[in-house]
Amino acid sequence: MAADFRISLTIACIASFVSFTQAQRIKILADRAFDQMQYSSADSLYTIYFEKYGDTSSLIKRAYCHNYQGKYIDGISFFERTGKWVYKEVKWCTDYARSLQLNAQADSSVAVAQRCLTAFGFSDKLSQIISSQSMADPSTTDNLPLLTEIPFDDHDEVSCPIPYKDKIIFTAPGSSNNIKDPWTGLPFYRLYVGDAATRKSKSIEIEMATEYHVGSAALYDDKLMYFTSNSLKPSKYHEHNLHIAMAGKTSDGKWVHSGIFPYSSPEFSTAYPCFSDNDSIMIFSADMQGGKGGFDLYMCTWELGKWAVPKHLSNICTDGLEIFPWIEGNHTLYFASDGLMGAGGLDIFKVNISDLLTAIPINLGKPYNSAADDFSYVLQGEKAYLCSNRFGKDKIYIIQNIYSSLKH
Numbered sequence: 001m002a003a004d005f006r007i008s009l010t011i012a013c014i015a016s017f018v019s020f021t022q023a024q025r026i027k028i029l030a031d032r033a034f035d036q037m038q039y040s041s042a043d044s045l046y047t048i049y050f051e052k053y054g055d056t057s058s059l060i061k062r063a064y065c066h067n068y069q070g071k072y073i074d075g076i077s078f079f080e081r082t083g084k085w086v087y088k089e090v091k092w093c094t095d096y097a098r099s100l101q102l103n104a105q106a107d108s109s110v111a112v113a114q115r116c117l118t119a120f121g122f123s124d125k126l127s128q129i130i131s132s133q134s135m136a137d138p139s140t141t142d143n144l145p146l147l148t149e150i151p152f153d154d155h156d157e158v159s160c161p162i163p164y165k166d167k168i169i170f171t172a173p174g175s176s177n178n179i180k181d182p183w184t185g186l187p188f189y190r191l192y193v194g195d196a197a198t199r200k201s202k203s204i205e206i207e208m209a210t211e212y213h214v215g216s217a218a219l220y221d222d223k224l225m226y227f228t229s230n231s232l233k234p235s236k237y238h239e240h241n242l243h244i245a246m247a248g249k250t251s252d253g254k255w256v257h258s259g260i261f262p263y264s265s266p267e268f269s270t271a272y273p274c275f276s277d278n279d280s281i282m283i284f285s286a287d288m289q290g291g292k293g294g295f296d297l298y299m300c301t302w303e304l305g306k307w308a309v310p311k312h313l314s315n316i317c318t319d320g321l322e323i324f325p326w327i328e329g330n331h332t333l334y335f336a337s338d339g340l341m342g343a344g345g346l347d348i349f350k351v352n353i354s355d356l357l358t359a360i361p362i363n364l365g366k367p368y369n370s371a372a373d374d375f376s377y378v379l380q381g382e383k384a385y386l387c388s389n390r391f392g393k394d395k396i397y398i399i400q401n402i403y404s405s406l407k408h
Contacts, residue, residue: 002052007220012400013069013110019304023048023049023053026048026049026052027045027058028044028048029045030042030045030046030049030058030061033045034061034065034397035072036066037068037071039046039064039065039066039180040065040069040268041325042061042065043062043103046047046058046059046061046062046065047062056082056083057085058275059079059081059082059085060078060082060085060086060092061076061365062078063075063076063078063079063082063095063096063099064095066078066208067095067099067361068171072102073103073175075101076099076100076105076332079092079095079099079169086149087097087115087116087119087177088286090116090119090123090126091251092103092115092121093112093113093116093119094123094125094126094283095114096112097110097113097126097129098125098129098314098344099108099114100112101129101344101371102344102345102371102372106303106371109129110129110130110398113126113130113397114130114265114375115131117130117299117361124318124339124341128340128341128342131342131378133287134289136368140206146367146399147367147388147398147399148397148398148399148400149228149385149395149396149397150168150196150201150264150395150396150397150398151395152170152172152192152199152201152386153199153200153201153294154201155172155173155192155201156393157172157173157393157394157395158170158172158194158368158387158394158395158396159171159172159215159239159375159376159387159394159396160215160216160217160324160376160387161376161378161385161386161387162217162218162219162282162378162388163380163385163395164219165340165379166195167193167194167195167196167274168193168194168385168396169192169193169194169204169217169219169398170191170192170193170194170201171184171189171190171191171192171215171216171217172189172192172201173187173188173189173190174187174188174189174190174203175187175350178274179211179212181212181213182377186211188211188212189213189214189215189272190203190215191202191203191204191214191215191217191227192204192213196398198297204217204255205237205254205255206225206227206247206255206256206257206338207254207255207256208256208257209229209245210229210230210231210232210245211246212230213228213229213230213242214227214228214229215227215228215229216228216271216272216273216324218274220275220279222249222277223248223249224247224248224249224258225246225248225255226244226245226246226261226273226275226282227244227245227246227247227273227380228242228243228244228245228271228272228273229242229243229245230242230243231264231266232306234266235264235267236267241265241266241267241268241269242269242270242271243261243262243265243266243269243271244260244261244270244271245257245259245264245274246258246259246260246261246285247259248259249294252307261273261284261307262306262307263300263309263310265288265308268286268287268288268289269286269287270284270285270286270288271284271285271286271323271350271352272285272324272325274280274285274325274326274327275327276279276327276329276330276353277327277329277330278300278330279300279302280299280330281299281300281301281327281330281353282299282302282307283298283300283325283327283335284298284300284310284325285296285297285298285321285322285323285324285325286298286310290312291312291317291330292314292317292318292319293318293319293320294318294319294320294321294322294339295322295323296312296313296314296317296323297312297313297316297317297325297335298310298311298312298313299313299356308339313355313356315356315359316335316349316351316356316361318337318340319338320337320338320339320340320365321336321337321338321339322335322336322337323335323336323337323345323346323375323376324336324387326376326377326378326379327353328379330353331352331353331354332350332351332352333350333351333352333353333356334348334349334350334351334377334378334379335348335349336348336349336373336374336375336377337349337361338373340361340363341363342363342368342369343363343366343369343371344370344372344388345370345371345372345373345374345389346373346374346375347362347363347364347369347374348363348364348368348369348374348375348377348386349361349362349364350362350364364377367399368399369385370388370390371390371391372388372390373388373389373390373394374386374387374388374390375387375388376396382400382401383398383399383400383401384399385396385398385399386399
């Protein structure tokens with residue numbers, strides 16, 4: 001907040017008259033604000049710098065400032081203002097195509113991606129954008145009957161569903177009385193158990209758990225829960241990374257924090273645990289050193305009364321995100337990825353656990369995936385739950401009568 005105030009004050013003082021030396025200082029301040037993710041301030045500074053020098057590279061920076069704030073229409077306009085400049089770097093034209101895709105401009109997105117392929121040659125990300133044109137957008141009305149939103153009266157955004165008896169456990173921002181995340185200004189996430197029929201939910205209180213984010217639960221058994229939360233101990237860079245914590249259920253029905261997953265560390269994030277039905281396999285996401293980038297998937301097996309050292313599932317991981325895994329029975333892994341070929345954003349994929357070293361993950365296609373983020377896919381009998389922001393906010397959807405060909 002103090003940094004933003006200092007930058008805003010600087011902008012007000014120098015906007016009326018800019019010398020060469022001041023312009024260079026503005027560029028330095030803009031780059032610093034950009035690196036510190038203060039995108040609104042950075043955008044204002046790049047505006048002044050561009051008006052002084054007409055430096056096209058500052059338009060590229062402005063495009064990213066708007067994209068990183070989710071303002072894709074504005075981001076697209078700045079990419080377009082650069083003209084041919086955007087095709088000088090494969091990352092720029094790829095992100096330009098991606099912005100168009102996220103703004104539902106499929107034809108334009110493919111046209112930009114094809115031009116970028118011509119200029120730079122083969123690229124996985126560009127090929128995915130082009131291939132996604134053949135995947136119909138499930139947000140159209142033709143697909144709406146297949147996905148039914150599960151609303152809860154007290155929550156505008158919900159995610160990460162898991163079946164719990166005749167209810168579901170899910171993740172949502174806490175009440176307005178909770179401590180708020182300084183990055184978003186919203187309450188930290190909490191766990192809830194909800195009844196889809198009544199639309200009512202109740203907070204799951206975990207005694208001695210962190211006051212920061214708590215969510216993405218997995219039940220090892222009726223009396224042991226694994227969940228994702230922030231580490232109380234900061235990393236050497238003063239970050240409170242995610243870790244996997246555990247909670248035990250007491251005889252009177254209370255959940256109590258009971259430890260940390262042994263392969264979690266304050267220096268990196270571990271998150272989104274899941275288990276096979278026989279509890280012999282655990283798969284989770286992590287951004288630990290040695291991965292391909294972003295969050296990768298790791299697998300542990302239960303051996304001699306403890307979890308063995310995690311194995312990196314490198315064959316199915318990319319330099320993007322592989323997150324929110326879930327195991328059906330003991331044989332099929334479902335997960336979300338934005339690095340594999342899909343319709344856009346996070347898509348849901350499946351792969352047989354017995355083929356993790358060689359198999360190519362299968363995209364579930366429509367109506368499960370859309371041009372937005374689709375994740376947290378969970379099967380329960382002949383129905384499935386998934387989370388998607390295809391209509392703007394994270395919501396939980398139920399799909400009835402899942403085909404057996406999808407499950408096996």
